[in-house]
Amino acid sequence: MLRQVGENEGKDFSAKGRFIQAIAHPTRIRILELLKDGELCVCDIFEELNVEQANTSQHLAILKKQDILQSRKEGLRVIYSIKYPEIIDILKTADNLLLQQAKDTMSTFNTD
Amino acid sequence: MLRQVGENEGKDFSAKGRFIQAIAHPTRIRILELLKDGELCVCDIFEELNVEQANTSQHLAILKKQDILQSRKEGLRVIYSIKYPEIIDILKTADNLLLQQAKDTMSTFNTD
């Protein structure tokens, strides 16, 4: 309690905070990686991920709320796709960084 | 309970999941943005951020554990710096994406 909110501090969660938070979950990352190759319906996504349909919907909703995904209906199905492809760049950069980290760890025999 | 861990599913949190999780907090994002201009000691960081020293240390520890930051001692001080500058690219890409989102929202008068 008694949280001091200085004038230099953005309320609580910055837009960027919320945005990154939105992708900071393994299931959601996997969803994004599935969708990077094109659009998919919920039925395909949750079967591919092997998680409950309801849970998949929840994660999709989080991503959509952050305007990362878009959706359209096609009969009974709801088809999701990536709205801003830059999100894939972020994941790709993360991959590269992790790869580099792994290499560095190898080469220095740093067993932490 | 009874969580099925299929063979196609990485245990729990993937490396990427843990990595993104590590930066998915407003305070940690602000730390990274402070450090993008150069190294700083803990004392400078927590005063700049206006959060408790202990809390700052905790966030720094999370970032260091993910090998995103590095530190060295200089007398009593501990100086932190960014180890993999690509992390800044990620934040920059996020910024661009958010900016684009904002523009799109403007131009469509989408008041959600």
Add this chain to the structure above:
DNA sequence: CTGGTATATAATTATATTAGAATGCTTAGA
């Protein structure tokens, strides 16, 4: 060794996020 400063860690409590179950909504077709 003593005291003081900078940082880290631990313990506690508060808060947020998650998965799953149950249910609701919408659409298509009989």
Add this chain to the structure above:
DNA sequence: TCTAAGCATTCTAATATAATTATATACCAG
């Protein structure tokens, strides 16, 4: 209209993460 399919939403219990407070460690000066 009735039923089933596909998806979304709500609620709840479990779990995870966060901030606070208190304490510990490391280092330096005297």
